[in-house]
Every structure is written in structure tokens, then in C-alpha cells.
Amino acid sequence: MARYSILVTSSPFTSNGGANALAYCQQLVRDNHTIDQVFFYQDGVFHANAFMHPPSDEPNSVKQWVAFHEQTNTPLVVCITAAARRGVLSQQEAEELGYNAYNLLPPFSQTGLSDFFTKLHDSDNLVQF
Amino acid sequence: MATITVRMTTPPYQGISAQDGLDFAMAATNYGHEVQILFEGEGVAQLAGQLTPPTGMKSHTKRLKALPFFDIEELYYCTQSAQARLTDGQSLAVAAEPLSADGVKELMNSSDHIVTF
């Protein structure tokens, strides 16, 4: 039984990293490991974009991660700087910056690399997708 | 406290991966981890000095020189990649230790975590 931090840096549509991360996380849970955090960084933040709207016969990774959180309570954390850079904004960020729309919703939460590295001290393994 | 090997595999100024790699490395040591950096593949181009950044981008060479202040002093590069991408006898922007393919394997095996940019 080990503790994991998962780092998602790949974009939803340019590689299968995100899908692989989700499958890996589901297996970890089945094997009774603990996932300390799934941290979305670089283009990985796009997985948290609530405005993503693929055709109904294609997978929607935002919804899949939300469902995973609902089943397992795994923290889904998004790097605030990487997200803002790419236009993924929480309600608070959007208001501060003067935008009238926002697309980062719970259960995704925003933190920074500071929190990622602080939590990493507790994890045995770090796996990047 | 963990040792993290940050693998730099992209050239500087091609998108922001190289910049992100340094941001990540510097944040890691600011929060109690140890970092060593490995320049591999196209990433060895980051070690070529005297590059002028495109307008508006930060100078990668300058940032590499700040690494010791962030307690990052173990820099390595893959000699195979360097042979293919750096000119013979080219001086490096910052001191880095050359590693053979076996040396690279050993480095990765000796670290707790590996992150690739």
C-alpha cells in the first residue's frame, strides 16, 4: 500500500496522457493505494476546463475526472498560474481579473506549485502523464 | 525530502516547456526537495550559451545561471544527445557533467522522482 502523487501535464486532445492517468488512478484505487493528489500542470490544466464540450459520442475528460472524484474523493488540483495563462479561471480569479465568465469549477481546486511540493513530501511515488 | 530529477528534453524558446522546467525545479527546492537537472535529447540545446531570446521571452541562459541560488547545482547532460546537437568544443552556458547512456540510467535510478519537460 503506497501513496501517490499524480502529475498530469498532457493536453486532452494531443495525447492520451490524460486518459492514461485516469485509468492508472482507477487501478491504484482498486489496488488499495492512496492518491494524495492529482495535480494538473502545463497543458494538463485543460482537463479542468468546464467549457470543454466534445460531441456526445466522444469522451469528455472533465466529466470523467469529476466522476472519479465523486467515487473516490481524490483531490483534483490545478496549478493556478498555468491555468490562468491558458484561460482556465475559477470564479474568484475571473472576478479579480475582470472577466465575466469562469470555467474552473469544483471539485477541481486551485493551488500552486507550493502546495504540490508540500504534499509531495507525503507521497512515495510521483507518476507523470 | 525527495530527490527529483528534472529532465529537460525541449529546446529553449520553443513554447514554454523549457521555462516551465526551470520554474518547476526552482519551486521544488523552495519547498524542501532536492533537484538535479538532466539535459537530454533536444534539451541539450538549452546549454548552448549566447542565445538571444525572442522578444518578450526571458533569457534562458540568464535563468540557468541563477540555479545555484535555488540550491540546484547538479546539472548533467547526455553526451549522445550533445554529440548530435551541439557543435564540437562548444562551451556550455553553465557547468554540467556529461553522462553516457549508462550514466543517465544510473542517475534516474538514484532519484526518488523523475519529471520530464
Next chain:
Amino acid sequence: MTDPVYSFSFNGKPVATDKAGYLLDHTQWQEDMVPLLAEQENISLTDAHWEVVRFVRNFYLEYDTSPAMRALVKAIAAKHGPEKGNSRYLQRLFPKGPAKQATKLAGLPKPAKCL
């Protein structure tokens, strides 16, 4: 949907800042702005403050990187010794954190929320 505009007045001209008062363009900074920026931060400037502000700005110009706390301590210790190169000394001068406040006075961008 436009970016709101913030600025302060200097020599009769507006200097663009972000919402928190950090200069948007660090090349527009002049030393004479420091007292204005210090006032915003409720800091009474002493020689010790000036020394750190100038140091932080020079670090940024030399390394294209704003120094995080540990890097700042190390860099100042290297140049001015451990009496000044320690977090207690710097925290006393800049109560909200030198990484946040000294950078503002030095005309540098706001540190990433990430860190």
C-alpha cells in the same frame, strides 16, 4: 469584457500597474517611484530597505528571475554576509514577505501565485 486598467501618477503621467499595484512594465521603474510604492505598502524607507530593493532589482535584471525567499537569503548572504542574508532580517524589513514587497518596490512583476 476588457482588462481593467490600474495606474499611479508619477511626474504627472500614469504608470500602468496590475490590480495589486505592481508595475506592468518593469522598464518604466525609476528609483524616485520607490517612496510612492513604499507608502502603498506602509513601509517607512530606511537605508536597509533601499539596499534590499536595489539588490532584488539587480538580481532580476541579471537573472531574469525574481528571487524566491530562499534564493534571496542565499544571494544576500553571499554578498553582504549572514547578518543581512537571513529570513528574520528580511522579514523584519518587509513584514508581508520580501518576495512580495521588495519586488513591488523594485518595480518587478508580481510573484506567481503559484509560489
